[in-house]
Amino acid sequence: MAFQKSPFSLRERIEQKISPEPNSGCWLWTGCVGSHGYAQVAVEAGTTIVHRILYEEKYGIIPEHLECDHLCRVRCCVNPDHLELVTRRENVRRGEAPAGKKMNQTHCQNGHPLSGPNLLISKGRYGPNRRCRICRAQYVQDNHEKIKAQMRAYYYARKAEKQKVDA
Numbered sequence: 388m389a390f391q392k393s394p395f396s397l398r399e400r401i402e403q404k405i406s407p408e409p410n411s412g413c414w415l416w417t418g419c420v421g422s423h424g425y426a427q428v429a430v431e432a433g434t435t436i437v438h439r440i441l442y443e444e445k446y447g448i449i450p451e452h453l454e455c456d457h458l459c460r461v462r463c464c465v466n467p468d469h470l471e472l473v474t475r476r477e478n479v480r481r482g483e484a485p486a487g488k489k490m491n492q493t494h495c496q497n498g499h500p501l502s503g504p505n506l507l508i509s510k511g512r513y514g515p516n517r518r519c520r521i522c523r524a525q526y527v528q529d530n531h532e533k534i535k536a537q538m539r540a541y542y543y544a545r546k547a548e549k550q551k552v553d554a
Contacts, residue, residue, distance in 0.1 A: 398444075401428060401437055405465060413464040424462035442467040454478055495519035 395403070404418035404426075416426030416437060426437035442455055445467040449455065453472040457464060460483070473481070480490045494500055499519045507520040527534060 397428070397430065397440070401440065401465075404428075411459060411461070412466060413459055413461050413469060414466040415461070416463045416465050420463055426463055426465050438465045438467070438470060441465050442470050456481055489517075492517075495522055497522055 404416055406415045406417050407413075408415050418437075419427045419429075419434075421427045421434070421436075427434045428437050428440070438455055438457075439449060443449060449472060452474065454475060455470040456473045456478045457469060458471055459466075459469040461469075479487050481487060492501060495518075497519070499505055499521045501517055501519060505520045507518040507523055509516045509518055
C-alpha cells in the first residue's frame with residue numbers, strides 16, 4: 388500500500404491520536420501500535436516510533452548509541468517527560484524481559500548468592516554468563532562420569548579428525 392499524503396502535518400496527526408491519562412501523566416497512543424507495543428505513525432519512508440519524534444522535538448536529537456527508556460513502563464505512552472536516554476544494556480536491565488530479570492538476579496535458583504567468591508563468570512554464546520559456583524560444583528560432582536565420557540568422546544573425535552587431515 389502506497390503512502391498517502393495527509394492534509395495534516397505530522398505534528399497534527401500525532402496530536403489527534405494522543406489521549407492524556409490524568410492519574411499517571413501518560414499520553415496514551417490511540418493510533419497504530421506495532422507488534423513490539425510501541426506507538427507508530429506513517430511517514431513517507433515507512434513508519435516511525437512516535438515517542439522518539441516527540442522526544443527529539445522537545446529535547447533534541449537522540450545520540451546513536453542511546454535509546455529511550457519508558458520510566459512509566461507503558462509502551463504506548465508517548466509523553467517525552469516519561470522517557471530517559473540510556474544505553475541498550477541499561478534499557479535491557481530495567482526491562483521485564485528474561486534478559487533483564489537475569490541481569491538483576493542476586494541469587495541462584497537454589498538461594499546461593501551470585502556475588503563475591505561464589506560468582507562464576509563463563510563465556511556464553513551471547514556474552515558473559517553469571518553462574519553459581521556452588522551449584523556448578525554440585526552438578527560436576529553429580530555428573531562426573533557423564534562429563535568424563537563426553538570429554539573422552541570429544542577427544543577421540545578430534546584425534547580421528549586430525550589423523551584424516553594428516554593422511
